[in-house]
Amino acid sequence: MCDMSAMQDLSAVVDRLLAPEGGCVWNREQTHRTLARYAVEESYELVDAVEDGDDDDLREELGDVLYQVVLHAGIAERDGRFALEDVAAGVRDKMVRRHPHVFGDEHADTVEDVVRVWRAAKAAEKADRTSVFDGVPRAMPPLERAVKLLERLEERGDADTVVASVTGSAAAPGARAGSDTTDPETAWGLAVLGSVAGALADGIDPVAGLRAAVARLESAGRAVEDRAHDDRAAAGRAAP
DSSP states (O other): OOOHHHHHHHHHHHHHHHOTTTSOHHHHHOOHHHHHHHHHHHHHHHHHHHHHTOHHHHHHHHHHHHHHHHHHHHHHHHTTSOOHHHHHHHHHHHHHHTOHHHHSSOOOOSHHHHHHHHHHHHHHHTTTOOSTTTTOOTTSOHHHHHHHHHHHHHHHTOHHHHHHHHHSSOSOTTOOOOTTOOOHHHHHHHHHHHHHHHHHHTTOOHHHHHHHHHHHHHHHHHHHHHHHHHHHHHHHHHOO
8 A cells, every 4th residue: 555644755855855944955956957857867767677677676766756756846836836736636637538448438458449549538638739749759869759750650651651751761671861961970860760660660669679789788898897807816816
């Protein structure tokens, strides 16, 4: 069971940190903008904990993410804009609206049905959006953002055409940029974009794939360090 008094205590801790008298000067000087990078960092640490599978780490990192939410809400409340209760009420109502098969009269017996219902509910909420790209955060890392944009194009049904128009060829692994591109960095990026689009078309998760490859890179790099350390230790023992 969730101890709601712990949530109330956390909110009280944030209030104390932000207090003009007896609070923390660092916390009082923070804004949503200055804290934004910490929310991103804590989210990445949460992903690490999920992948490592350690419950103690997972609980701690969930707490760090929760603290960021409570701190942002505390700053907003201090400025007279909204409070933590408003944040919780907003997301509660959103989840109820987007699960009419649970809280309403809709029926969804498969994952595909749930996705359909979710998208329909979300589309009704965001009826004022004029582009399928609206709502994709510009601050997302480029690879993750590329995947999200490509998924939106797939939903619209013209991913291959749009990708080909910017890469100069059909979406396929190793696609090369068009000859009109003179900037080497942009040319390289377009080639990668073509590869990402091709991976998605083949049912591959590019983000998970690259993360696994980078993990192997780190593991191999650490193995080199360990061997070098062992060699130095052995040389030290052999020295007269």
